[in-house]
Amino acid sequence: MQLLQHTPAFDVDAAAAIAGEHFGVRARAQALPSERDQNFLLTNEAGERFVLKIANALESRSLLEAQNAVLDHLRERVSFCPKVMANVSGETISREADHYLRLVTYLPGRPLAEVKPHTPELLRDLGRKLGQLDQAFEFTQFVIGHVRYLGIRKTAEDQIHLAGTAMPAAEQKPLATVVEAAA
DSSP, X not given: OGGGGGOOOOOHHHHHHHHHHHXXXXXXXXXXXXXXXXXXXXXXXXXXXXXXXXXXXXXXXXXXXXXXXXXXXXXXTOSSOOOEEOOTTSOSOEEETTEEEEEEEOOOOOOGGGSOSOOHHHXXXXXXXXXXXXXXXXXXXXXXXXXXXXXXXXXXHHHHHHXXXXXXXXXXXXXXXEEEEOO
């Protein structure tokens, strides 16, 4: 896949320097897992934590703007959403070489796959959180540039995909799928 050939390759020292230069955050950096971009956990001397997101060189700014819009929308409606942080110029997206940069607050926790066992209480809490996300997106639209992004309530496929139910590959869509181009 061509996208993977343009994955950023910054080390932790470069990530820490980028965070300071672009976002005014002086912190230690630790690499986080990622497929096509790079993410670093930043921890400053006060113990505050952030995630520096370095986008793949082929990612469009409009896609990142849409992701930021979704995060801002969610943050107003649910308690478990990171905050998109402004850079030193007051913007939410920066640029370093061929890569766009963003900084978000860190949400503590562990991936569900690492938590064993999946107790009934844990699964009920997951269901509550998914329900809150579903309600947060009800009748939601995001228009970025000339593209309209519709919230997860708009199509049954997106609700099913979000909940993790198996679907035929031809019907699967990522959460932020562009479903309709604006006229």
